[in-house]
Amino acid sequence: xxxxxxxxxxxxxxxxxxxxxxxxxxxxxxxxxxxxxxxxxxxxxxxxxxxxxxxxxxxxxxxxxxxxxxxxxxxxxxxxxxxxxxxxxxxxxxxxxxxxxxxxxxxxxxxxxxxxxxxxxxxxxxxxxxxxxxxxxxxxxxxxxxxxxxxxxxxxxxxxxxxxxxxxxxxxxxxxxxxxxxxxxxx
Numbered sequence: 001x002x003x004x005x006x007x008x009x010x011x012x013x014x015x016x017x018x019x020x021x022x023x024x025x026x027x028x029x030x031x032x033x034x035x036x037x038x039x040x041x042x043x044x045x046x047x048x049x050x051x052x053x054x055x056x057x058x059x060x061x062x063x064x065x066x067x068x069x070x071x072x073x074x075x076x077x078x079x080x081x082x083x084x085x086x087x088x089x090x091x092x093x094x095x096x097x098x099x100x101x102x103x104x105x106x107x108x109x110x111x112x113x114x115x116x117x118x119x120x121x122x123x124x125x126x127x128x129x130x131x132x133x134x135x136x137x138x139x140x141x142x143x144x145x146x147x148x149x150x151x152x153x154x155x156x157x158x159x160x161x162x163x164x165x166x167x168x169x170x171x172x173x174x175x176x177x178x179x180x181x182x183x184x185x186x187x
Contacts, residue, residue, distance in 0.1 A: 020036060047111070
């Protein structure tokens with residue numbers, strides 16, 4: 001599923017990671033390397049392709065921890081994220097105009113470890129800059145896609161106007177009509 005609300009810069013890679021659990025289509029692209037590679041390639045991810053032998057269990061576990069950290073932060077979720085972060089330390093890298101956090105990666109990290117390590121640094125930086133709170137989950141119950149809401153008030157509710165915004169507006173309209181005694185077919 002495409003969205004018209006991508007995240008800025010490297011945070012888009014974290015959004016891709018979160019959306020590999022595609023709840024709209026009922027597909028977990030992180031279940032096998034072929035599916036994940038196709039998803040990442042379609043998304044334009046810098047991490048595709050992963051080797052066919054990649055162990056995706058750490059990828060799925062990290063993705064689920066990050067999704068919980070975003071949507072349902074709790075002491076146990078923060079602890080789980082911190083456990084991963086301890087295994088993937090970051091360093092500060094000073095550039096010409098700004099400083100960035102980077103994963104202090106070993107010389108030859110496994111493909112999944114590279115994704116997880118980079119994502120730890122990206123999440124940390126997004127939290128520092130305030131971008132983290134702009135990642136949202138689509139409010140359409142049968143979608144739940146993660147999108148970026150750039151508005152200062154975080155007022156966006158759907159990952160996309162079409163189809164999610166339109167579907168939800170039609171559902172609300174039909175609910176109001178039903179409350180007034182009209183009967184439309186369900187959407």
